Amino acid sequence: MLKGHLDNVILATLERGPAHGYAVIEEIRRRSGGRFDLPEGTVYPALHRLEIAGLLASDWVTPDAGRRKRVYTLTPAGTGALRERREGWAEFSRAVGAFLEPEKPWPA
Amino acid sequence: MLKGHLDNVILATLERGPAHGYAVIEEIRRRSGGRFDLPEGTVYPALHRLEIAGLLASDWVTPDAGRRKRVYTLTPAGTGALRERREGWAEFSRAVGAFLEPEKPWPA
DNA sequence: TCCATATGCCTAGTGTCGCTAGGGTACAGC
DNA sequence: GCTGTACCCTAGCGACACTAGGCATATGGA
Numbered sequence: 001m002l003k004g005h006l007d008n009v010i011l012a013t014l015e016r017g018p019a020h021g022y023a024v025i026e027e028i029r030r031r032s033g034g035r036f037d038l039p040e041g042t043v044y045p046a047l048h049r050l051e052i053a054g055l056l057a058s059d060w061v062t063p064d065a066g067r068r069k070r071v072y073t074l075t076p077a078g079t080g081a082l083r084e085r086r087e088g089w090a091e092f093s094r095a096v097g098a099f100l101e102p103e104k105p106w107p108a
Numbered sequence: 109m110l111k112g113h114l115d116n117v118i119l120a121t122l123e124r125g126p127a128h129g130y131a132v133i134e135e136i137r138r139r140s141g142g143r144f145d146l147p148e149g150t151v152y153p154a155l156h157r158l159e160i161a162g163l164l165a166s167d168w169v170t171p172d173a174g175r176r177k178r179v180y181t182l183t184p185a186g187t188g189a190l191r192e193r194r195e196g197w198a199e200f201s202r203a204v205g206a207f208l209e210p211e212k213p214w215p216a
Numbered sequence: 217t218c219c220a221t222a223t224g225c226c227t228a229g230t231g232t233c234g235c236t237a238g239g240g241t242a243c244a245g246c
Numbered sequence: 247g248c249t250g251t252a253c254c255c256t257a258g259c260g261a262c263a264c265t266a267g268g269c270a271t272a273t274g275g276a
Contacts, residue, residue, distance in 0.1 A: 003112035
């Protein structure tokens with residue numbers, strides 16, 4: 001469970017270039033060292049949400065070999081949102097860390 | 109919003125000693141530098157959940173001056189759970205950081 | 217040829233979680 | 247007396263991600 005940070009992780013994954021849903025799932029699993037093995041029922045609705053929110057755009061691609069794929073690309077709004085969410089994550093993790101990492105108290 | 113880490117923060121707060129619900133709220137606000145200003149409707153049900161789960165124990169205290177307070181104490185099970193949750197948080201924040209903090213990739 | 221597996225997309229329903237919005241009591245200061 | 251603060255509680259709601267399904271195409275082995 002990504003506890004509210006699923007969208008951030010998806011946006012960060014697509015920052016490296018467009019990808020279709022299934023590839024996003026594999027990339028997240030790979031890049032997290034297997035920690036985040038997300039079911040499709042989690043990722044596909046999230047991609048739809050992000051597209052409706054204007055942070056992603058999608059195109060259907062029909063390759064010569066293989067199945068049709070829906071390829072998602074980060075929009076400019078998505079890039080901006082990702083930047084803000086990075087800052088949000090930094091602040092959040094620092095604040096929670098102040099409780100769970102006693103050697104790292106909240107900076108005065 | 110604490111995104112699934114509310115229980116961890118409460119347990120960590122009570123690690124420093126018993127406290128009643130209202131004091132827990134204030135301590136969390138103080139210790140987070142105002143970042144986590146939790147409504148009572150969030151904290152009280154969480155304390156009840158944690159008590160039912162056996163991680164906290166509570167006693168009603170009637171001081172000479174002032175109102176009755178329900179004071180919560182970490183149980184041994186709660187102390188053990190907090191230790192595990194610390195490790196869980198470390199792993200989680202490292203994994204999310206691998207996406208949102210590009211300078212800190214997932215350790216190989 | 218047939219079947220299993222992998223690829224690839226999708227949705228309805230559900231449980232958990234934390235918040236909103238309310239309710240109530242007791243004490244202190246104006 | 248009235249307001250503000252301390253202190254406790256609950257019902258209901260919305261967001262989120264997961265379960266559990268469905269469906270279609272490509273591929274490789276038996």
